Amino acid sequence: MPQESYHMVEAQNIQDFLQMRESETVEFKEKWEDNSGLKALSAFANTRGGLLLVGVTDDHQLGRWKVSDRELEQIVGKIHDVLRIHPQEIQRITASEESEILLIKMPVAPIPMPFLGRYYRRVGNSSREILPSDLGNFLLERLGTSWDSLIGEYKTDIDDNAIETFVKLARNRLPSISTTEETRNMLEKLRLIVDGKLTRAAVFLFTINPQLYFPNTQVRIGRFKDAVTMVDDKIVDGNLWQQVDSVMKQLMQYIQVRYEIPKEIQKTAGLATVQRREIWDYPIDGLREAVMNALVHRDYMSMENIHIRVFDDRVVITNPGGLPEGLTIEDLKKDEHPSVPRNPLLAQVVYYANLIEKWGTGITRLRTAFRDQGLLEPEFEASSTRFAITLHKGLFQEKRILEVELTEQQKKVIVFVKENGKITNKDYRQITGQSDESARVTFKDLMEKGVLKNYGKGRSSHYKLNEVGD
Template structure:
């Protein structure tokens, strides 16, 4: 047994561990073991009987909950196990709210605290009423949405805009316009939610900004503005197969679109920060305020997973509009798109109170290799290594049967000197890999 999100070990009891019990109740439930060290070894507990007698009152008096308290035999020694289920209301300790994140206990603060309290009331930020009126919504955008959604809802075209908004829960029971409706269909959403926009920048270095574009308006407009801004600052080449010509961008546009939609849907709109997109010569970085939901970790994103949208009303509209497919599969499609274009796997991170995804350019594209001064044989060798991990002289000779071994050896040595490839092994066992 190891420590994890729902299990924690303590050598002995201390009052400060009440926050761990509170955190379990605020997250997914869990068990606190008293009498086990960090290695998972059971210890002898002093005054065990008295502690078993006192703990129920201590926990009830400070947290107003009654957990399960029992002894458990581990390694021939009796330890105390305090278990609590996830509770539908917030549990405070010393006026603060804590949660579990992995095997740690963390205080919930600021925007995360507001979202947590809303969730306990079965509400989300995007379902809250705004100060906007129905007249503040753009009927032409709603009509465009109807056209997009008609395949999923054929009767949607005959529905009045007001009835449609009601059916999609974009109007409250009191007939108030929700925050989701403002962001999706508002004429001027930033009048009500100032930071609900994105900033796209082209960077030469971290401090040398060459261009900045602000994407504002409703979320559909922001998506189009961001994509167009990115297209402006990345390269495209044309690949012809038979009679078909395909545009190949530095990064797959479908993957970028998916990542941007994710940032619009999952961002924390309580934050004063904007979505940020930074385009460098060798990578593209997308960041949105708001961490991953507590049910997911970064590794989960690399496989199909359940979806826990921070703004489910916004997510549902993007789904009905056909802009997202099956929920929980977006990140895997992003990874697959990059692999299909022979690009490195994107990097997912939680940083600066938000979530980021970094796309990496193919530095070994024919265009880049030619800019490095490589000849056609060298380009062929590097592209072969990229696809097959390594190359040796035997394979290189098969790729270039009309070229002498001396010339091919000179090509490889030049690539080695330029630190594009590295030599593995010696003599007949020599092969070459990317540096």
């Protein structure tokens, strides 16, 4: 590792430093203070490295600060003793008789670098402490690994049924796979056994009782009448394949299905000879996609379980862990967006099983499934510790609504009226972000289609669903 160098530099390039802007890799300090200086250097080391300029104010002016030889030696010594890392470069720059700049260039640390027992990283132009909920993933990321690829001495039996399920599902993408292949060989080829030891992905995918080691690998699913009234509650455990099957069966018990015979068939065939078509409240493929997304991409460093709440009008699936760095809610709304798997080994095996796709297409397929059934697109919410998908039920069950084409904005209007009883022009602007003119056109169109009816005038004007017989 390069040793630091510190020396006197004339003021010819002072303006170059003063014109810099604070960022993820640059920070100014008017004077050296041990805690703030060492914290910034620790954050640089834990992110992408960076440059600390001591003697420069936040408004890009020279401070009235100078460092003596003794003070400089003490600063360098504290960096070594506290952070246990050598700066890549140290320069002492003479700006005037009253001002100096101390330039400290920090490399990326080979391992996570704490300061006073806490870990920091750069976020924009500030140094922020890494929250306990994020620390595990940060350490794994810096060590170049992930939760699912960690190995251990797991004394548990392989589930033959899980192996058989995987082999059947994976034949399209792994044509050479066979149930006659020795299980250990198969798992080694899939990188689920490393150095003779099971990975955590192997435990969750292919053992009889993964909750013995990882009790957080459960799904809690409940039926709610409202936000506080639960009428049923189930805990789903087992390996991943069992959970997918059990969760889908439970969801299909909670939601409703209706049957439809296509009109063109009704005209040409007796009803007794016609196969009825099932139409569920939610597209089953879309539900399965959302469940798979939660199981594969959740944060397994968190001790929280996946929660699925089924209400009269919606399903909310919440899993631990926010979106991966670099991915946003707006990205998810695009047909093409980055794929950033939090659990790459788990995702690879499930991909082979033909249950998910690569290249970030899962959310796109989920959105398409709901659009194709004439429903509102799923809503996404994310924080640093959780990610939630809200799936709206087919609220438009009335025959007069089912038979008309609705825009996405019109669907939002009907959902709002269903949930609140009425809607005003102001409500419309708030939920759609559109103008008064857009509200007028939308309400006019929905009234002409027989969906809404206007009540009141002026400021008291509002719209309700047009009841049958009105």
